[in-house]
Amino acid sequence: MKVRVRFAPSPTGALHIGGVRTALYNYLFAKKHGGEMLLRIEDTDSNRFVAGAEEYIIESLNWLGIKFDEGVGVGGQYAPYRQSERKDIYRKYVDFLLENKKAYIAFDKPEELEAKRNETANFQYDASTRLQMKNSLTLSENEVTEKIAAGENYVVRIKIEPNEDITVNDLIRGEVTINSSILDDKVLWKSADGLPTYHLANVVDDYLMKITQVIRGEEWLPSAPLHVLLYRALGFESAMPQFAHLPLLLKPEGNGKLSKRDGDRLGFPVFPLDWTDPKSGEKSSGYREAGYFPEALVNFLALLGWNPGTEQEIFSMEELIDLFSLDRVSKSGAKFDYEKGKWFNHQYLIRKSDEELAVLFNTSTSLSNQFDDATLAHIVGLVKERVTFVQELWEQTAFFFLAPTEYDEKTVQKRWKAETPALMQELIVELEKISDFSAANTEEIILGWISTKGYNMGAVMNAFRLALVGAAKGPHLFDITAVIGKAETIKRIEKAIETLK
RNA sequence: GGCCCAUUCGUCUAUCGGUUAGGACGUAAGAUUUUCAUUCUUGAAAGAGGAGUUCGACUCUCCUAUGGGCUACCA
Numbered sequence: 001m002k003v004r005v006r007f008a009p010s011p012t013g014a015l016h017i018g019g020v021r022t023a024l025y026n027y028l029f030a031k032k033h034g035g036e037m038l039l040r041i042e043d044t045d046s047n048r049f050v051a052g053a054e055e056y057i058i059e060s061l062n063w064l065g066i067k068f069d070e071g072v073g074v075g076g077q078y079a080p081y082r083q084s085e086r087k088d089i090y091r092k093y094v095d096f097l098l099e100n101k102k103a104y105i106a107f108d109k110p111e112e113l114e115a116k117r118n119e120t121a122n123f124q125y126d127a128s129t130r131l132q133m134k135n136s137l138t139l140s141e142n143e144v145t146e147k148i149a150a151g152e153n154y155v156v157r158i159k160i161e162p163n164e165d166i167t168v169n170d171l172i173r174g175e176v177t178i179n180s181s182i183l184d185d186k187v188l189w190k191s192a193d194g195l196p197t198y199h200l201a202n203v204v205d206d207y208l209m210k211i212t213q214v215i216r217g218e219e220w221l222p223s224a225p226l227h228v229l230l231y232r233a234l235g236f237e238s239a240m241p242q243f244a245h246l247p248l249l250l251k252p253e254g255n256g257k258l259s260k261r262d263g264d265r266l267g268f269p270v271f272p273l274d275w276t277d278p279k280s281g282e283k284s285s286g287y288r289e290a291g292y293f294p295e296a297l298v299n300f301l302a303l304l305g306w307n308p309g310t311e312q313e314i315f316s317m318e319e320l321i322d323l324f325s326l327d328r329v330s331k332s333g334a335k336f337d338y339e340k341g342k343w344f345n346h347q348y349l350i351r352k353s354d355e356e357l358a359v360l361f362n363t364s365t366s367l368s369n370q371f372d373d374a375t376l377a378h379i380v381g382l383v384k385e386r387v388t389f390v391q392e393l394w395e396q397t398a399f400f401f402l403a404p405t406e407y408d409e410k411t412v413q414k415r416w417k418a419e420t421p422a423l424m425q426e427l428i429v430e431l432e433k434i435s436d437f438s439a440a441n442t443e444e445i446i447l448g449w450i451s452t453k454g455y456n457m458g459a460v461m462n463a464f465r466l467a468l469v470g471a472a473k474g475p476h477l478f479d480i481t482a483v484i485g486k487a488e489t490i491k492r493i494e495k496a497i498e499t500l501k
Numbered sequence: 502g503g504c505c506c507a508u509u510c511g512u513c514u515a516u517c518g519g520u521u522a523g524g525a526c527g528u529a530a531g532a533u534u535u536u537c538a539u540u541c542u543u544g545a546a547a548g549a550g551g552a553g554u555u556c557g558a559c560u561c562u563c564c565u566a567u568g569g570g571c572u573a574c575c576a
Contacts, residue, residue, distance in 0.1 A: 008576095009576090010576045012576075042576065047575080048576075049576060106574095109574095110573090120567065121502075123502095124572085176505070182503075187573080187574050188574095191574060192574050193574085197576085198575075199576095202576090217569095218505095218506070218507090219570055220576090221505065222504070222505055223572095227506095245506085247507080248570070256569080257570075263510055285550085304513070305513090307513085307515075309515065309516090310515090310524095311524045311525075313526095330514080331507060332506085332507045332508065332568090332569085333569060334512090334514090335512060336513095337511095337527085339512080339526060340512075340527080341527045345526085369551090383541085385538070386538050390566095411536080455514090459535090461535035462536085465537095466536085469537095471537080473536060475537090475538085475539095476534090476535095477535070477536080
């Protein structure tokens, strides 16, 4: 049977990083088995619908290279893929359940239920209580039809038979068994917006869309037995998909799972892309805008809860697909370690060619075109080991483009002594004599000059660096002089002498 | 409260009854370097606790503890 999985987010805001990982695992699993993945939008809660969320989800996954074979934005033979557009389909199945006494109609109002919960500790709408409530089990058929005819609102609840052990065979956790008595008669059809709840819509759609594996977060594990019961009641049991409940992504400190509401307050983005909440106007940053490479984020996320059992850390999407397996997914939640995420980005950055980085660098800053492409690539290559993000390249290379306007005070105190100006004057004289200003040649001549004169290497070189860079940092000094050239090198030394005295 | 899931260095993890418990991030020290960084070397750092099962448990079972999830006409 062809593997078919789905990623089924709810458009209630930006997709967070945990959702991204779920999508990624679904994708890896599907591709590993030559199967298909579809995108279904679970918008059955009209109250929580957020404009733009659907587009955001699609753009995010697209950026990360997680591609759908079918679904919203792609189309396919099981369309529509937006649950709000499938209302009539669900209604048929609810009616089927009603006819077969697997579900019943209930008229209890939210306030009445609320009151019941307040007066009875651990109140649950189930086999032990439903006969005390207002529903088609306690009311006569006439009363029910009259109420409905009178326009009274009602919900449809599943009728859970008590005292039955229900076992869910989870691909990650093995057998999970619970007794049906602890389950409540969940609402399947809401009166508030005339739409099914997640449970019903989810089961019906997975069945109709021929889903073979349901790979979702662990927060769904408690309701998995309910879903199994729903498959049975609907007569879908023989086509029931397998379940795999993924461990959750946890906050780095304190406790709880990572959630949308964390925004930036944890000190790092929880969203793939920048996001502005349309209602509150609150802005949250995303990994893309923070400077992450999509491959790096994918690699980092893939390893949060899964590993191939080897000591390899860097994987391309193709390698991940090749190696992925659900039985190597861990069972316990993973705390999110942002520092490690940065390391992954650094690894991807240093693996990029100087030319490729130069292009990214060039577009990320608005520099003057004082250097040609080859020189720019050369400059980037000199410093790329030092940075995590492309946008950090500027602070590491600014002195190639601009002469220092100020000099780091500590370095001045340490490296610029009374005798330094005279030394620098001599250095200028030596530099003037050099015709081949390449790094190697300049270095040979200057170091030779220092040693024949018996000067202190550190005294000359550190002051020289201070004059060129303005601080005690930067790559090999003669790599800098070769790039900026003889005239600029001398000019900077003269300026330092003048400024620092 | 009830139910479910989990538990190896600070963090992500390897180990599928017999290992000096390995790797990575982070961290400490040292080396290299004319600066800073890189790089390299080395170090510190873990099986929650208690009972079993077994010749032998990190690994299997149970209990406890801790963490997490769920417990809506939200997903």
